[in-house]
Amino acid sequence: QSALTQPASVSGSPGQSITISCTGTSSDVGGHNYVSWYQQHPGKAPKLMIYGVNKRPSGISNRFSGSRSGNTASLTISGLQAEDEADYFCSSYTDSSTWVFGGGTKLTVL
Amino acid sequence: EVQLVESGGGLAQPGGSLRLSCAASGFSFETSEMNWVRRAPGKGLEWVSYINPSGSTIYYADSVKGRFTISRDSAKNSLFLQMNSLRAEDTAIYYCAREELQLDDGFDIWGQGTMVTVSS
Numbered sequence: 001q002s003a004l005t006q007p008a009s010v011s012g013s014p015g016q017s018i019t020i021s022c023t024g025t026s027s028d029v030g031g032h033n034y035v036s037w038y039q040q041h042p043g044k045a046p047k048l049m050i051y052g053v054n055k056r057p058s059g060i061s062n063r064f065s066g067s068r069s070g071n072t073a074s075l076t077i078s079g080l081q082a083e084d085e086a087d088y089f090c091s092s093y094t095d096s097s098t099w100v101f102g103g104g105t106k107l108t109v110l
Numbered sequence: 111e112v113q114l115v116e117s118g119g120g121l122a123q124p125g126g127s128l129r130l131s132c133a134a135s136g137f138s139f140e141t142s143e144m145n146w147v148r149r150a151p152g153k154g155l156e157w158v159s160y161i162n163p164s165g166s167t168i169y170y171a172d173s174v175k176g177r178f179t180i181s182r183d184s185a186k187n188s189l190f191l192q193m194n195s196l197r198a199e200d201t202a203i204y205y206c207a208r209e210e211l212q213l214d215d216g217f218d219i220w221g222q223g224t225m226v227t228v229s230s
Contacts, residue, residue: 001174003154036216038155045205045223046147048154051216063140089155091213097160098147104154 004029004090010097011108017078020105023071028100029072030071034093037066037075041086049088050075077107085109112219114206119224122196126228130188130220132206142183142194145210146191147215148202150225156202159191161211174200196228 005023012018022029022037027037037050047059051067053073063078073092077084088103113125118130134142146158159180160169179192190205203225207217 003156017220034215036214038217040155045220046207046217047220048213048216048218051218052214055214057213057216057218086172087154091157093218098171099157099160101147101155101157 001096001098001100004025004048004092004100005104006088006090006105008103009108011107011110012080013110014080014082016080018080018107019077019088020075020088020107022092023100023101024073024074024092025071027095028092029068029073029090030070031095034055034067035068036071036091037064038085038089038091039084039086040092046089050110080109082109114208114219114221116204116221116224118180119204119205119226121227121229123230124194124197126196127192128196128226130191130206130224132202134187134189134208137208137219138176139187143215144182144189145207145209145219146180146189146204147151147207147220148200148204148221150199150202153202156164161189163221168228186213193226196226198228199224200226201228 035053038046040046054066177195203223205223208219210218
């Protein structure tokens, strides 16, 4: 149950786009469509931003999008806003019927 | 209002025990799949355990298997996590979360978390 690999940090200026990668294996990210992304602000609970690789829950801005290529999933945030500054985590279902999260990426809006 | 509220966290000694509770309201808890997820200080999220609506299917992370026990009481709309043989590395904020089938099993409802500190 090794954690999925995410960059520790990314940054961008307001209005720009950024992409966060999430690399796993064929036993998790590459083998299941149950890949999700969560946003967590300091002291708050995580919030579901993307599910099923590329679907947005009701109420989530279309500035957030998800994709996958092979064993790597990606979260793209376009039109960066100050309130997007947070920690982001990917998650995937695994062949062992368990869940695995990424190590997390701290997004800084410059 | 849809919400999950955790309780039961606190300070425990290494080798000790704690029992966490998660009270659900505003949605159909009895038909919901539930999970516990934790976040250690300065670390990322870590999935801990899963239980299906009937309680007949349960899974654990390797890091807690044999020490933690997940359970639920649908009559009381409550989820539990019994934590035994606690270690310093179990220190974390523990969240309960609903796994929603309609959202490809995304965790769509989270509690505010309860802090567990394991220290002598």
